[in-house]
Amino acid sequence: MNNFSKIVMAALAFGGSISTASAAGVITNITESGAGLGSFDFNIDEANRALDLTKTFDSVNPIVLTFTVEHSTGPGNPYTVAEAVTNNTGQNWADFHYTIGEPDQGQGVVFTAHNSSTLSGFTLDQSSGPRNLDFTGFQAAGTTSDAAFTISPFDPGQGNTMTFTVTQVPTIPEPETYAMLLAGLGLMGVMAKRRNNKQSA
Template sequence: MNVKFKALVAALAFGGSISTASAAGVITDVTVNNGAGGTFELTNLGTDPNVLDLSKAFTSLDQISLTFTVGHTNGGPGNPYVVTETIANNTGQTWLDYHFIITEPTTGGQGVVFTNFNNSTLTGFALDSAPSSGPRNLNFTGELAHQGVATATFSLSPFDPGAGNTATFTLTQVPTIPEPETYAMLLAGLGLMGYMAKRTSRNEKA
């Protein structure tokens, strides 16, 4: 047994370890799959490992879907990716909800999830609790007025597709506003409150 091998055995016996290159899934591209609802810009991919900076402006309430391509690397940074996204409301309407949904192909899906989804944030909004939100859905309730801008932060874990392979997943985003029935109920409630206040005032004068 040579000296180097003896030293290696001794190191392992005392809790040492051998460092090896790790395999990981890396996001190699982000494209707009359905951009009818506005515009999208990828401002950072690859400059900082495991960091994505996105920018999105909605000109309508139509959903915007992004397709992520995931490749394989040896010794590269592992999961998760920290995503920061700037979201602009140019729809002419105030949003009261905002939704993120992950979908994958019916075959070959790798189980992409939001990592630590409870730590996901969207300025001016609160994250809905499970089961509304979960590993593949982020649902926020709050308010973003027309021409307002909000910043979303969340983490994504794209799994390693294996050497020589690529995988894709889709991240769909859509804002929502109250239905007309909701506005009608709100106006009816305000009208009733006004009537009751007026009636109370008359009774006090009498």
């Protein structure tokens, strides 16, 4: 084998080793802000591409999580997210919403397979999409719901860092909803009383 053949073989072998390593966006930090914030904690398991989040709302105002992403090599997207959301607002919730805020320097942060996202006590609305998760259901004051979803940040490139946000906000039932609920309960009470009166007659 001549020297040229050896160089070509070495280049192919080297190129093959490079092609097996993939570029990836790696989440390195998460910070929190917002008027609704009571407490927040997180753990990043980079080996398994997993995030474990715990959050307490002290009011129904939004909480914004800011994710810092850096360039790395290794396994690609997505990150699996498990989140415990505690309602410490003193009010029952009827809806809960997640919205991705894209970074200025690029697009492509999404909830991967968003239709598989879950929040205990809630149902995912059809209005949901790759950058928003809208849930309808019920979470009583003083309780915790568990969320599960996947998220895919993009690789900002060698030597670069980027951030994106996920805004979370609960909503409470409208006063008309409470009025309708009370009216329905009152009607059921009247019907039950009539039924009892007929049985006793």
